[in-house]
Amino acid sequence: MPKPFRSGFVALLGRPNVGKSTLMNRIIGHKIAITSRRPQTTRQRVLGIKTGPDSQIVFVDTPGIHRDRRRAINVVMNRTARATVEDVDVIVVMIDVGGWRPEDRLALDAAGSRSIPVILVINKIDQLKSKTQLLPLIEASKGMAHFAEIVPVSAQTGSNIDRLEEVIVGYLPEAPAGFPADQITDRSERFLASEFIREQLFRGLGQELPYVSAVQIEEMARKDGLIRIQATIWVESDGQKAIVIGKGGERLKAIGKQARLAMEKEFASKVFLELWVKVRKGWSDDANLLRSLGYTEDG
Ligand SMILES: Nc1nc2c(ncn2[C@@H]2O[C@H](COP(=O)(O)OP(=O)(O)OP(=O)(O)O)[C@@H](O)[C@H]2O)c(=O)[nH]1
Ligand SMILES: [Mg+2]
Known part of the structure; x- marks a missing residue:
């Protein structure tokens, strides 16, 4: 008998910076979710679809669940993550080898509201000096909630990722x-x-600046083997604008170049990218503006 085909939605939940987007990119084999060393990189829900011979896993990468409620965007991000739980078949809660922190509990609480399988992924095992360090963390985790499975991985190196995929499909x-x-x-x-x-x-960019900036694509067109893109970077003050542009425009040039290289790789095309920096005070706390920039609680 052939194996039955299995498919469904899998939420990736966890505190900011734990490695959710890195894991999704690793499994899909493409950069579809952005990653960085800073918390709160992901702002909107992104699906990553992995189709195999007898399965299709649809990952839902979510913004890290966090305590920061200073701006409207933080509240939208948390709600986006929590709402995701309603529409999935399996939940992956991710922590890292550093152990359980208060914000990890928020993610776990969000997962606990439905009776579907919850798989605990312990990420960043490449940072361990010895695998034996994992055992106490696995033991402690068993006491935190009823997990269908506990799977240690490294999203960065790919270690044990095949095993995780098998477990999820099951x-x-x-x-x-x-x-x-x-x-x-x-x-x-x-x-x-x-x-x-x-x-x-x-x-x-250093400090707070990434958190008070947003990006809007004004024009994007494919023509004659080239993608032309015009985009605006929104910031909240003239001072921030000066920082993003940098001395003699150097910083903006570097940002544009790195972004263009990522686009050329993912879109398999030459890209011509033009960037402007504009000031719109209070965008991150303005519900209407957030909507116009695409930040909605169900997206
Ligand atoms: N050493 C190590 N670093 C990792 C691993 N996985 C992710 N990282 C790093 O951890 C940082 C955060 O990764 P992201 O994938 O952006 O984390 P996230 O959970 O999506 O974060 P938010 O979008 O802010 O919620 C990045 O610098 C990654 O390179 C891993 O397995 N090992
Ligand atoms: Mg992310």
């Missing part, structure tokens, strides 16, 4: 694929382009 319902086999995300190239720019803001 908990998916028998169902036909919901997406075509060659589709890897629900997001448009336009969205990915704006995210690749935002990723450089998170990687290239």
